[in-house]
Amino acid sequence: xxxxxxxxxxxxxxxxxxxxxxxxxxxxxxxxxxxAAVVSFVQxxxxxxxxxxxxxxxxxxCWYYARRGRPAARRSxx
Numbered sequence: 001x002x003x004x005x006x007x008x009x010x011x012x013x014x015x016x017x018x019x020x021x022x023x024x025x026x027x028x029x030x031x032x033x034x035x036a037a038v039v040s041f042v043q044x045x046x047x048x049x050x051x052x053x054x055x056x057x058x059x060x061x062c063w064y065y066a067r068r069g070r071p072a073a074r075r076s077x078x
Contacts, residue, residue, distance in 0.1 A: 020066065022065040022069075023061075023064075023069060024062075026058045026059070026061040026062035026065060029058040030058040030062055033055035033058060034051070034055045036048070037049075037051035
């Protein structure tokens with residue numbers, strides 16, 4: 001009657017909690033990329049274009065994960 005060794009399935013609440021965390025990480029990357037782009041352009045380095053592209057990509061990722069996590073958070077509250 002002891003432990004059968006089976007793993008419990010991951011609850012939807014636990015999976016939903018990870019979505020906003022990914023959005024937060026993407027937001028941090030976006031802010032750092034914007035700061036790096038500003039510093040790069042102030043120094044006269046055109047490599048800042050790469051930082052702008054990275055900021056755009058990470059902001060889209062932030063938006064996607066934030067929107068994806070929102071309905072799951074609503075379901076867990078009600």
